[in-house]
Amino acid sequence: MTKTRKSIPQKTKALLQQEINSQCPICDDSNVDHFEIHHIDENPENNASENLLMICPICHSKITKGDISEEEVRQIKNYLTLKAKGKANAKSSNTINIKGNVANSTVANSISAQTIVYKSRSKPKMEFADGAIGKKAELKNYIKHLIDRYNEYKEGDVGKSKMNYAAIWGIIKKEFKASAYQIPETQFESLCLFLQKRIDNTKQGRINKGKGHKNYSGFDDIYG
Numbered sequence: 001m002t003k004t005r006k007s008i009p010q011k012t013k014a015l016l017q018q019e020i021n022s023q024c025p026i027c028d029d030s031n032v033d034h035f036e037i038h039h040i041d042e043n044p045e046n047n048a049s050e051n052l053l054m055i056c057p058i059c060h061s062k063i064t065k066g067d068i069s070e071e072e073v074r075q076i077k078n079y080l081t082l083k084a085k086g087k088a089n090a091k092s093s094n095t096i097n098i099k100g101n102v103a104n105s106t107v108a109n110s111i112s113a114q115t116i117v118y119k120s121r122s123k124p125k126m127e128f129a130d131g132a133i134g135k136k137a138e139l140k141n142y143i144k145h146l147i148d149r150y151n152e153y154k155e156g157d158v159g160k161s162k163m164n165y166a167a168i169w170g171i172i173k174k175e176f177k178a179s180a181y182q183i184p185e186t187q188f189e190s191l192c193l194f195l196q197k198r199i200d201n202t203k204q205g206r207i208n209k210g211k212g213h214k215n216y217s218g219f220d221d222i223y224g
C-alpha cells in the first residue's frame, strides 16, 4: 500500500504559516524557512488544512518518534484553529500539556493577551510493548547512536537546509512495520545492519571506509 505525497499548494502553506504566526507552535523556533508540514493523521494524501500543522524539523522528528503524541498535536491544532476563529478566550485558561522533552514554550494569545504555557516534563512517557527494543536501554541507546550518526552524515550529504531529520524514522517504520523502538528485540540485529548499511552508503561513510576508519561503534564495543 503505497501512499502518494501530494504537494501542498503555496496558498495553503501561507495560511499554515500564518496560523502559527511564523513560529513553531511547540518550541517557538522561528527559523521558518526550514519548517516542515506535518500530516496529523500520518496520511500524506490527506492535505485538508485541518490535517496539516507547520512545525520545525526538530519537533517534527519528535512527533515521528512518538515523543509527542498525535493527541497532543491535535490539541495544539485545535487551539490554533480556535484562536484563528477568535474563540480562544474561552480556552485560554487551559494548559496544554506536552509530554515531549521540549523546552518550555509559550504561545501568545493575541486576543486576550494571556499566555498558554506548554508544560514540558523532563522524561517523556513512552509505552513499549514487551520484547520491544525500547524496553532495553542498551538496545535503544545503540539504535539511537546509529540513527544520530546516520543523520549527521546525511546532513553532510544534503546540506542543513534540505535535511529532514525525521525521514529515517519513517524509513525504518516502512521497512520494519513498526516504529524503531517498538520493533521486537529479535529483529535488533537486522535493524542494526539496516542502519549501518545506510551510514556506510553516505558520502562521509564511504570516505571513512576508504580510509579504513570506522563509521560507528559496534554494539559490543560499547556494551560488550
Ligand SMILES: [Zn+2]
Pocket: 024, 025, 026, 027, 028, 029, 055, 056, 057, 058, 059, 060
Ligand atoms: Zn519546534
